[in-house]
Amino acid sequence: xxxxxxxxxxxxDAGEACCAPLVREPLGETEAAELAPLFKALAxxxxxxxxxxxxxxxxxxxxxxxxxxxxxxxxxxxSHHLKVLKQAGLIDSERRGTWVYYWLNPGVLDxxxxxxxxxxxxxxxx
Amino acid sequence: xxxxxxxxxxxxDAGEACCAPLVREPLGETEAAELAPLFKALAxxxxxxxxxxxxxxxxxxxxxxxxxxxxxxxxxxxSHHLKVLKQAGLIDSERRGTWVYYWLNPGVLDxxxxxxxxxxxxxxxx
Numbered sequence: 001x002x003x004x005x006x007x008x009x010x011x012x013d014a015g016e017a018c019c020a021p022l023v024r025e026p027l028g029e030t031e032a033a034e035l036a037p038l039f040k041a042l043a044x045x046x047x048x049x050x051x052x053x054x055x056x057x058x059x060x061x062x063x064x065x066x067x068x069x070x071x072x073x074x075x076x077x078x079s080h081h082l083k084v085l086k087q088a089g090l091i092d093s094e095r096r097g098t099w100v101y102y103w104l105n106p107g108v109l110d111x112x113x114x115x116x117x118x119x120x121x122x123x124x125x126x
Numbered sequence: 127x128x129x130x131x132x133x134x135x136x137x138x139d140a141g142e143a144c145c146a147p148l149v150r151e152p153l154g155e156t157e158a159a160e161l162a163p164l165f166k167a168l169a170x171x172x173x174x175x176x177x178x179x180x181x182x183x184x185x186x187x188x189x190x191x192x193x194x195x196x197x198x199x200x201x202x203x204x205s206h207h208l209k210v211l212k213q214a215g216l217i218d219s220e221r222r223g224t225w226v227y228y229w230l231n232p233g234v235l236d237x238x239x240x241x242x243x244x245x246x247x248x249x250x251x252x
Contacts, residue, residue: 020235026196027178032171040169045158048165052153070152109146113243116235 020117027115038112041088046071047081054091054102061103146243153241164238167214172197173207180217180228187229 021027027035042048053070054062068078082102085091090109093102147153153161168174179196180188190208194201208228211217216235219228 020239022174022178022235023181023230023232025178026182027175029171029175032174032178035174036169036171039165039174043162043166043169045155045162048148048158048161049153049155052148052151052158055149056152104149106149109148109242110244113146113239113241115239117239117243118236 021115035112035115037088038090038108041084041090042112044081044084046073046077047085050078050081051085051090051104055104061101063099063101065099067102146241148241161238161241163214164216164234167210167216168238170207170210172199172203173211176204176207177211177216177230181230187227189225189227191225193228 042051049070050067053067054060057066064075064078064082067082068075071078082091082093086093086102089105091102092105093100095101168177175196176193179193180186183192190201190204193208194204197204208217208219212219212228215231217228218231219226221227
């Protein structure tokens with residue numbers, strides 16, 4: 001059976017905010033390969049909470065000293081999870097004196113959200 | 127350092143569609159534990175494309191016979207990935223005669239999208 005025989009909903013025919021891109025047209029190999037490592041980085045409860053704590057922290061950034069108290073895991077484990085989040089491109093960091101500070105790369109979460117669900121921007125513009 | 131010393135943005139103070147729940151308030155342990163396995167199921171390019179193909183297929187459902195042609199992997203591998211997606215609760219299935227048909231559990235993707243990005247519903251209602 002060829003790819004052509006699959007019945008695909010044309011994105012142009014879909015309502016503005018009715019469907020996620022994932023639901024409107026088949027995800028390409030390249031995009032799937034780009035997205036999978038981002039979801040893998042999110043596939044851990046500690047990393048999800050770390051990401052959220054960093055995002056919620058005053059000024060949108062946090063140092064490791066702000067994060068470790070919320071978890072029952074060791075500081076090296078927190079550091080490992082931060083490294084995984086950074087390597088995936090979800091967060092970025094900078095050393096200032098003694099501490100390394102972390103912040104979210106906000107565009108990345110928006111991209112993931114927009115892939116999975118209806119676009120908030122399109123809905124608010126209608 | 128206690129949890130109390132973390133500076134948290136009050137969700138009530140945040141703009142309606144400005145931020146994802148993840149960014150408005152720290153993700154709880156329970157929610158993080160519920161979300162992580164869903165992201166883990168999405169953390170594979172073949173599974174992402176399978177999910178998308180099922181969602182885009184006519185009538186919002188597809189049988190394995192509709193899916194295998196799009197991939198360079200074997201039918202048992204496709205079946206394995208479908209099982210992972212189903213066990214995570216992202217898709218559901220039903221046998222009808224020879225074939226098993228699969229469809230998306232749409233609420234699950236919406237929940238993930240709403241966790242990561244601004245809510246489309248809130249934005250359109252404003």
